[in-house]
Amino acid sequence: MSFTGRGRGFGDIAAGAGRGSFGLGSDSNAGGFGSFGSAATASTIQDDAWDDAPASPSKGGFGGGSANGGFGSSNGFGSSNGFGSGDGFGSSNGFGSGDGFGGSSGFGGSSGFGGSSGFGSSSDTGRGGSRGGRGGGRGGSRACFKCGEEGHMSRECPQGGGGRGCFKCGEEGHMSRECPQGGSSRGGRGGGGRGGGSRNCFKCGQEGHMSRECPQSGDSSGGFGSGGFGGGFGQTSSSNSGFGSAGGGFGGESAGGGFGGGSAGGGFSIGNFSDTKSDRESSGGGPPAGKPMTENYVPPDADDEESLFKSCHVGINFDKYDKIPVELSGENPPNPIQTFEEAGLLETVSRNVLKAKYFKPTPVQKYAIPSIIAGRDLMGCAQTGSGKTAAFLLPVLTGMIQRGLESGAYSPVQEPQALVVAPTRELVIQIYNECRKFSHGTIVRCVRLYGGTSTMHQMNDLSKGAHIVIATPGRLLDFLGRQKLALGKLQYFILDEADRMLDMGFEPDIRRLVETMGMPGKTERQTLMFSATFPVEIQKLAKDFLNDYLFLTIGTVGGANTDVTQTVLEVAQFEKREKLLEILRAHPDQRTLVFVEQKRNADFLASMLSQSEFATTSIHGDRLQREREQALADFKSGVAPVLVATSVAARGLDIPGVDHVVNYDLPKEIDEYVHRIGRTGRCGNLGLATSFFDAESNSDISRHLVNCLSEAHQPVPEFLEKAADRGGGGGSYMGGRSSGSRDVRGRGGDVGAWDEQPYGMSSAAADAAAAAEEESWD
């Protein structure tokens, strides 16, 4: 039996099964459930389903069962053998139907599967995840089978009779032998013992005979028969939770795999594998509103030296960096370096710098490296693409190694010496790769933690040792909460895109991280913050985290990169599509990054362009992480020379060879604009940015835009000046920029005494509003 789903699904996680086709049954080993249950622990899947969010017991997902259980193993649901399609999964009859699934070694061994008595039942809302798994087979710890809590047995459970429902239908009030639903293989609470429902053959899953009489010879190919897995797996009609709706234990003894279905809100929803938001909504499953879809994705690692050291070529304006005015304020600033040789970097690190073809430090590196080596806290602000990453990584790696690294390999709790936190997953990956590049040949272990990927995989990686962790806040807090990570030995705490990390969206997470997670106090650690923009109020906030810091400004804080030629065109909303096509046709060879405000528009535009003559891909927060990384890879390699992106790609990404940035929609914030156009014109190269100004919706940014263009010596179109004169953007004309122009301590000496520059909406508020409106940041 096979069926085809609409969405992408397990199948294309691996094994190239591609989208949709989902094999069930005896000849479906490759596409089935084969390696399922191989090597996960109880918590494998629980939180993976929820992007970057910290662990929460209320989230469902698969619960791994016994120590070896877990739906999905380290490679995730469907693991390397894939798992068939997305939507199809669990639809109508779902698993538990006749043919069963699973590879020959999969479930369905003689001992069957099926959780114990219906944990993850409807009263266990959301607990299905890890707890569900416990019941399965010989799963996990000795928690109560009803509520999943440890500390009491099920007979003493304060939740009363929740789990005492009929094993077949899940209803309370009767036992399974009296069940009015007879032998149906669907639904059921927890698929008791060898199947919650019918007495199908465990080998082939067909009704009408027992396994010993099975015509399908002795192997276990059909293993996962209807009965057991029927426990709540599938049954779309029964609840919103999709997979394991009413419960559904699944821990087969033989396979060792727990599979606790969740309950309402939990479980492995069908919607998780559908392609669009509306699919999710209609299926009732999937992540909560606003949360991107997830899968148990294991990202690849570039291990060869060549790809590690591949870097962008410096451009013709690289030497002009030296002419940009620099200001380093604060007590006793150290002298800048002029060459990498005089920086006092560790020899191996210096060698890597040369291998990366860094022959001369950029201004931010000249000042930041000696400041960090001198042990100072630093807030560094330099234009996009001017080498801020190496400015902190090189001295941090040197300092860590010189102080001595501890080997934490295979210790249950890793205690890194350095922590870098960044706002997006792709930026985390990029910093991680830079870190591996500069630490190449040393014993430093870098670990990346970010959402949308397999928690189990990251946990394994982490357990091998972590001297420096690079993470997005959500996944980081998750691991801290799980006590896989502790911050007691932290020497360096780095916020990249610091203004973003401290705005309303992330500030609570960062504060929590700094104040409640055992991190050394600010006088005991070194805190470093970097960005191209630093709004005044964020600078003031940052003071809470910094100790006697230096403030480094290269050029104007928040100024646009002058190597980018900026053009603003007046284009009404309905004309934008045609205008974009016109621009792309005029520059067919240019690698172009198109920014839009809305995720749905990113996909729409990407399809539209692909159907025209432009190979286009898209990146935004609703795409699976695998897809996001693939989109970036395709854009980088030129497979898709046009990338349509939302703000997830606005900051930090260093994509070599981006010729042109098009703001199809202007952002609401001028700082965001500066970061977006900074994806081109990097490292002394020239770039081009074109923005569509729609007077209807962009008047708020007009004043800031005029300012930004003038500062960067770019022509200001008349229509834009007029829009600014009409008052777009609020505040005074000249004062209307978002970033503070310099160290806020420079005025009045005390940060608290600083008079805010007037501008309409605070950067933080605007950021938050924009984020809430459309993009979900990692």
Ligand SMILES: Nc1ncnc2c1ncn2[C@@H]1O[C@H](COP(=O)(O)OP(=O)(O)OP(=O)(O)O)[C@@H](O)[C@H]1O
């Ligand atoms: N000294 C150097 N010599 C040559 N190339 C360099 C040097 N420093 C950095 N680069 C390269 O310049 C590019 C931009 O660097 P990086 O990504 O660190 O910029 P950034 O200032 O962090 O930008 P953003 O503000 O966009 O995050 C990278 O490809 C990096 O490898």
